[in-house]
Amino acid sequence: MTTSQKTALVTGANKGIGKETARRLGALGITVLIGARDAGRGGAAAEELRAEGADAHFVALDVTDELSVRAAARHIDAAFGRLDILVNNAAVAAAPQKPSEAPAATVRQVYETNVFGVIAVTNAMLPLLRHSGAARIVNMSSELGSLAHLADPDSPWSPYSSVLLPYCSSKSALNALTVLYAEELRAEGILVNAVSPGYCATDLNRRTGVRTPQEGAAVAVGLATVGADGPTGAFLSEDGPIPW
Template sequence: MNERTALVTGANKGIGKHIARLLVAEGFTVHAAARDAERGRLAAEEIGARPLLLDVTDADGIARAASEVGSLDVLVNNAGIALSLAPPAETGLDEMRRTFETNVFAVMAVTNAFLPALRRSPHPRIVNVSSGTSSLTWSTNPNPQFTPGAGSGAAYRSSKTALNALTVFYAQTLAEDGFKVNALAPGLRATDLTARAAAGGDPAEAAEGAVRLALLADDGPTGGFFSWDGTVVPW
């Protein structure tokens, strides 16, 4: 039998750790990527995954990690940061750059580095963990689900909107090679991403949505934005 493999970034805690755990339960050999070697090792040991040292903002580290993974069926770009809840007028350019570096540029760097491994898979899948706060439709609705100031800050929200666009572009350009590339809105979850997130729901529930996208059949959707429960999220 062909052994299925997956890589999850930011897998030592929160939603990423639950995604890795569920993929292990599905029979995948999971590379649980973390930028802290010891925390990554402990988390991987706990869930039965393989630890992979990976700082998604370090080009040399990305190349080194990619050289250690020969083939890959699933890539889950989960690692992300939210530095503040500040609106645009109160957000510094340094915060914008740091946020985009992790939430957008790093996703592109990691995805490109692991594309050769994914191309060896008969059913390659990429899942980008986004945010419902990135939806321009919801934000501009007369009765918006996410009002200005109610969600995460301007840097985080705009970075996730950019990530959505990147998801669509990858889906379009990789469709002929059998890739399914989709974005996930996990909902507000109890993680340490922001103080607001600490009051959220169970991250394991969001992880189920990511795994659903990772296990899509060949006739499944690509270039879509989905909530944790499988419903379509408007761009």
């Protein structure tokens, strides 16, 4: 590995949009670390990408487990010495329920992955990201996290968002995190953005999405590799800015 070789960590990269994001970063010649909580699934995804010519490695990472997060950071430090790109992609959803019927325990469980997991991973990886001259953090959000959409009863997402309080509000919180990290890290040249991949057919939605995971990965890859003049603290889809 040369010192100019970039390294990217994608959380939840064993399948879906995360795996496709890793695949595309790998195809660009970036070393990709497949963060996954299951060694079998993560190892298989890394092997699949290596067979295509990518420099891909499995990294054990359960974003809800602080010990696992810290161990992953230590491992990346020892093996690569730095991190150039972090894609906070891992997420879970809960079964549809009206807000009034969503148990707090369910909301807490979703936040453990979608919100607290992102904070734990970002904070653990920041020392490594600071060793990159031009680090990028991409948070995989959703239009379902847009407060503007949630407040609009005529929004095309309304039928979904009205029964997905845990997931939608976790992505609203993720958007807030994005802005706050972007502000703190702006002076260091670390660009932090939230993206929406669009409605993609993955296990998260029992493959009801209308886009492919490959299509969904494009916007994250673009911001993961954007130049120093790129945006920070933005919320973007392929079509441009999304209202907060």
